[in-house]
Amino acid sequence: MKELLIISAFGLMVVLHSGCYYDVEEELYxxxxxxxxNISYENDILPILxxxxxxxxxxxxxxxxxxxxGYDELIKYVNDGSFLGAVRHDGGFSPxxxxxxxxxxxxxxxxxxWIDDGALDN
Ligand code: HEC
Structure with missing residues (x-):
């Protein structure tokens, strides 16, 4: 009986402990x-490039x-679809x-x- 109590107490500790662990993980990630x-060429797109x-x-x-x-160069590849096609790895474009x-x-x-919003020079 005593052993059983110890085992179940240990089991409870494991369960509680893992519950705790997952809580922490959610906070970390x-x-x-x-x-x-409001995607901007200057602040969002340029840093990726x-x-x-x-x-x-x-x-x-x-x-x-x-x-x-330069915006004037980039817009050529926006307009022919290859900028988005290439980064999405769509068929027909060089990935x-x-x-x-x-x-x-x-x-x-x-x-x-950004492209859907008109690919502005913003
Ligand atoms: C390691 C060098 C390298 C990097 C990094 C690179 N490219 Fe390229 N890219 C090329 C070469 C070389 C070509 C010519 C086609 C080929 O050889 O696949 C090309 C072609 C392209 C094309 C034309 C594709 C087509 O199918 O018409 C586009 C658009 C393009 N790149 C966009 C990008 C973008 C956007 C990035 C960044 C996310 C990028 N590239 C990063 C080397 C590179």
């Missing part, structure tokens, strides 16, 4: 919402004869960034929202 309202694309597509590198540096994993889903959503 909250679900971050992807904000896609600088981080993931300009190593190959700035004026100096110009890989594939494509530069995405970008070349040789690397897709950019973050939230970054793709921001690009898509």
């Amino acid at each position: 909250p679900t971050i919402d992807c904000l896609t309202d 600088i981080d993931d694309c300009f190593s190959c597509h700035n004026v100096a590198a110009n890989f594939g004869n494509i530069t995405l540096e 970008m960034p070349k040789g690397k994993p897709k950019i973050l889903e939230c970054e793709i959503e921001k690009i898509s929202a």
Whole structure:
């Protein structure tokens, strides 16, 4: 009887402890919402290009004869659909960034929202 009590007390501790563990994990890794309202070329799109694309597509590198540096250059690839197609890895487009994993889903959503809002030079 005494053993049984000890075992069930131990079992309860494990259950309580794991409950505690999950609570902490939720606090450490909250679900971050992807904000896609009022996306700006300057503040949202340009930083993505600088981080993931300009190593190959700035004026100096110009890989594939494509530069995405400057709004007037980028808008060409917005208008022919290849900017979004390439980052989404859609069929018919060369998947970008070349040789690397897709950019973050939230970054793709921001690009898509910016284009839907008219791809403004804002
Ligand atoms: C490591 C170099 C490299 C990086 C980084 C890179 N690209 Fe490219 N990109 C290329 C090359 C080379 C081509 C020419 C086509 C090919 O070889 O696939 C190209 C082609 C493209 C095209 C034309 C695709 C088509 O199917 O017409 C677009 C649009 C493009 N890149 C956008 C981007 C964007 C946006 C990023 C950043 C998210 C990016 N690239 C990152 C090397 C790169």
